[in-house]
Amino acid sequence: MAPTGPRNSAPRNNTRGAASGKSASRGGIAKRRTGGPIRVDRDGDLDMDAAAAANGAGSRGKKSNPTPVGSTRKLTRTNASSSRPPRPTTKASHMVAKVIQGGTGSLHSRISQGIDPSSRHTRNSRPINGTNTKTLIVEGLQHSKARDNEGGGLKELLIFLERKATTAGKLSHSVRIKKSQLKGDLVYITASKEDAEHIMKVNGFDWAGTKVHITEADDRAPNGAEASSLSAQTQDVKENLRTMLAQRYDPGQKLLNLSSLGSDASAHSDEYVSGKHSAETLQSIDGHLRRALQNLSGTQVRTAEQVAAAELANKPTPISQSGPNFRDINGVGEQFITDFIRGYDMDRPSLAAKYYDEYSHFSLSVNGRSSHPPDIPLPQWGSYIKFSRNHVKITTTHARQQRLFSGTAVIQDVWRKLPPTRHPDLATQFDKYIIDCHPISGLADLSGQSMAGTKVTTRRSFSRTILLGPGAPGRNPIRVASDVLTLKAYNPLPPVLGPAVATPAVPVAPLVPVSAEDVQKQQMLAELCRQTGMNQEYSRMCLDVANWVFDQALATFNEKRASLPADAFTGTGPV
Amino acid sequence: MSQQANSSVQAKVASEGRQGSEITFAVESRPGLTMQCATAAARNFVDNFYETLNRGKSPVQYYVSSSAKLTNVGGLKPDISINGRVCGSSNPNEAGAAVAEYEQLLEAQRGGSTAPVHYEIHSFDAQPLNPNYVIGLTPAEQQQPVSSTRERDVAERLSFGVQVEGAVRLGRGEDAAERDFNEAFVLVPHWEAHGRNASRNMRKWLVVSQNFRSF
Numbered sequence A: 001m002a003p004t005g006p007r008n009s010a011p012r013n014n015t016r017g018a019a020s021g022k023s024a025s026r027g028g029i030a031k032r033r034t035g036g037p038i039r040v041d042r043d044g045d046l047d048m049d050a051a052a053a054a055n056g057a058g059s060r061g062k063k064s065n066p067t068p069v070g071s072t073r074k075l076t077r078t079n080a081s082s083s084r085p086p087r088p089t090t091k092a093s094h095m096v097a098k099v100i101q102g103g104t105g106s107l108h109s110r111i112s113q114g115i116d117p118s119s120r121h122t123r124n125s126r127p128i129n130g131t132n133t134k135t136l137i138v139e140g141l142q143h144s145k146a147r148d149n150e151g152g153g154l155k156e157l158l159i160f161l162e163r164k165a166t167t168a169g170k171l172s173h174s175v176r177i178k179k180s181q182l183k184g185d186l187v188y189i190t191a192s193k194e195d196a197e198h199i200m201k202v203n204g205f206d207w208a209g210t211k212v213h214i215t216e217a218d219d220r221a222p223n224g225a226e227a228s229s230l231s232a233q234t235q236d237v238k239e240n241l242r243t244m245l246a247q248r249y250d251p252g253q254k255l256l257n258l259s260s261l262g263s264d265a266s267a268h269s270d271e272y273v274s275g276k277h278s279a280e281t282l283q284s285i286d287g288h289l290r291r292a293l294q295n296l297s298g299t300q301v302r303t304a305e306q307v308a309a310a311e312l313a314n315k316p317t318p319i320s321q322s323g324p325n326f327r328d329i330n331g332v333g334e335q336f337i338t339d340f341i342r343g344y345d346m347d348r349p350s351l352a353a354k355y356y357d358e359y360s361h362f363s364l365s366v367n368g369r370s371s372h373p374p375d376i377p378l379p380q381w382g383s384y385i386k387f388s389r390n391h392v393k394i395t396t397t398h399a400r401q402q403r404l405f406s407g408t409a410v411i412q413d414v415w416r417k418l419p420p421t422r423h424p425d426l427a428t429q430f431d432k433y434i435i436d437c438h439p440i441s442g443l444a445d446l447s448g449q450s451m452a453g454t455k456v457t458t459r460r461s462f463s464r465t466i467l468l469g470p471g472a473p474g475r476n477p478i479r480v481a482s483d484v485l486t487l488k489a490y491n492p493l494p495p496v497l498g499p500a501v502a503t504p505a506v507p508v509a510p511l512v513p514v515s516a517e518d519v520q521k522q523q524m525l526a527e528l529c530r531q532t533g534m535n536q537e538y539s540r541m542c543l544d545v546a547n548w549v550f551d552q553a554l555a556t557f558n559e560k561r562a563s564l565p566a567d568a569f570t571g572t573g574p575v
Numbered sequence B: 001m002s003q004q005a006n007s008s009v010q011a012k013v014a015s016e017g018r019q020g021s022e023i024t025f026a027v028e029s030r031p032g033l034t035m036q037c038a039t040a041a042a043r044n045f046v047d048n049f050y051e052t053l054n055r056g057k058s059p060v061q062y063y064v065s066s067s068a069k070l071t072n073v074g075g076l077k078p079d080i081s082i083n084g085r086v087c088g089s090s091n092p093n094e095a096g097a098a099v100a101e102y103e104q105l106l107e108a109q110r111g112g113s114t115a116p117v118h119y120e121i122h123s124f125d126a127q128p129l130n131p132n133y134v135i136g137l138t139p140a141e142q143q144q145p146v147s148s149t150r151e152r153d154v155a156e157r158l159s160f161g162v163q164v165e166g167a168v169r170l171g172r173g174e175d176a177a178e179r180d181f182n183e184a185f186v187l188v189p190h191w192e193a194h195g196r197n198a199s200r201n202m203r204k205w206l207v208v209s210q211n212f213r214s215f
Helices: A006-024 A030-034 A049-054 A067-081 A089-101 A108-112 A121-125 A150-168 A193-200 A224-229 A232-247 A261-272 A279-299 A304-314 A332-346 A348-355 A397-402 A408-417 A497-502 A516-532 A536-545 A550-563 B003-019 B033-054 B068-073 B097-110 B139-143 B151-156
Strands: A133-139 A177-183 A186-192 A213-216 A356-367 A436-439 A447-454 A460-470 A478-489 B079-082 B117-130 B159-170 B177-189 B205-214
Touching (some): A133 A193, A150 A177, A150 A186, A150 A193, A186 A193, A332 A348, A348 A356, A348 A408, A348 A478, A356 A408, A356 B159, A436 B079, A436 B205, A460 B177, A478 B159, A478 B177, A516 A536, A516 A550, B033 B151, B033 B159, B033 B177, B079 B097
Parallel strands (some): A356 A478, B079 B205
Antiparallel strands (some): A133 A186, A177 A186, A436 A447, A447 A460, B117 B159, B177 B205
16 A cells, blocks of 8 residues: 555545445445445435435435436545545435434444544434443454554454444344444444344454454443433532633643642532532642652652653654764765755756766655744745656656656756755755765665755755766766755754764764864864753854854853843753 | 667677677667656555555565575675664674664664554655666676566666655654654665566565665
8 A cells, every 4th residue: 555645545434434335235326335325215216305305405306317426426536535534415414314303323424433422412312322222342453453554443343343244144234333432452332232133243253363252241331321320419529620620721831730739629619519529538639649749750769761661662752863874985975065065056057067967867856745844934836846756746657757857968957947046055054964975885886865954045945865976987087877856845954963963973074074173163063062052053153253262162151141042042951 | 669679789788798798788779668667666665665664564575685696696785874873884794784773773663552653755756777787696697688678677677766755653643743754765676576486575676775864
């Protein structure tokens, strides 16, 4: 399956509806099935009444003309391609009509979305947990292969149960699961009593590499039924506590303010707490909370490492940044990259003539979906988009062929059409770049780089992979074999790069094509960043003022510290 | 249509073969064929590679270390650089070390949960690199005539580069954090997979170089 997003995920959402629709009506024309459970009479004619009435189109005769079926299908398509759940509006109105008539309408769409239906308004008016339903507990989802699916495999499990129950019971109608809920490892499903019996037959079946175990629950859904069994008093207390907690929620900090819980509760206890739920209880809770916090911050129940390890065990963590990886060969990459960035801004034709030959390829892609800070205005892509070779969007061979530019003259021509650029200076603003370079084993002297940086008037970020090889005889000794450029909205590089440069494990020198003096300056800069917590820009300004005498720069910082704006700091603060 | 061009290429190869000189790849007689092959192969690679990662499975079969010819005859090993970290550098003589370390990084990224890491592709682009890649072939195999007009022959000797842009989503639902990433690959032919009676499950191209950066 292609990991390309909505286009592929949409049909997946559809599966359930389509599958159940198919089994719901064996007769009729194929087109009719796709719209969901459309009722067909003995002659195979459509029953349009419910849908037509709900649409306000007035009632038609039973043998109405088939045009609306076509429109139903169209609607389904449109929905499937958008991000909304792919249920057609005709179906929705069908359901609404059924609810109004007091019948038990199809709950397929809700269940298939894995949403707890109890949160819906319409639910109160429907006897889902009525006497003629039964709740079953299904085990096995946890160990199944479907666990990794989008949505955790619940949908697939439900489809499986419905399908197998229908075939196992040799039924003419399809078994329907009215309601499902995922609770820990267990799945609670509710179906009519008859259907539940058939579903029980699926017990022990193999599914997605595991066995499905189905047991009867004691006629009670995990939440809903319990709640109703609570006494009015308990309900009251629950409600009151909820109100109190809501008042104590600090949206700014996203924290519950639980200070002096006891006093607060006692002040209001007459109002809403009665019987044994006294202020004392709340006061003791208050105490417990305090002790817990003290224990955490004071005597250390767990060490920081343990906490971190426990968090790591449950949460995915991004792979950390390790600073630039610049494995150059005889300074070829370094020489090229300085030359290239200067040349691309100043004189593209000469740059192309020097490094690109008749076998060099160049292409560019626009990535319109990259993330960016909210305050950055999105760039206009007009001048780039017609050359964009983004394979996700450009899917025809012809268009891909057209957008691959080969040979010096062609590349020069394209570069002339691209807007002028001004890249940040590589020597002084190398924090705006990530440049990796490594030799490619087995490909003669080819060498690859990838870098990201910014351009000025309209700021954009880019990534560019360039493969270098030895030049043809009589030409420049280095040539570009392949140049793949991707452009996207401006997004500053991760701040992790600053500190990464400061760590001794990462050599700074190879990155910047400069003298020993410059290397020393970079080290000073990194050290000042580290000691003061200022960002590179401000550290550099500070060092410039101090004429690159480190101690003097530090003194200047301490003097001016109070007057520095907040954005002078990297956010992590001094180490 | 291509019959004539085809035979002339073969004749050239044969005559050169007798002299024992090195075969140079004839200039493409069907323009765009290498591009088409590279594009199709890249599409297939991108789709499958990230699907493998998203399922939390091992990507070991995507690398040159899984080909005996490329590793033993060609002396290649995958060069994997992840956020500036060169995988397997502590064990440079072991061809599989790089992939092993990369797998460790992926596993640490997943953090023990089953598979809550999802790579989503926003854009990708591919270019043919070397239309006559021969590393890993024996001298005799290198001498074998290839057509520059038959798609299968062109594909068999083609190396290409891919650049991918996308976002990696860590975690599920509302807690998920998303980071953009850029990743560049160089892929070379998997000789065993192009050979006779090859298993259909083999990747036809293998990664020799990979450079990942998240932003």
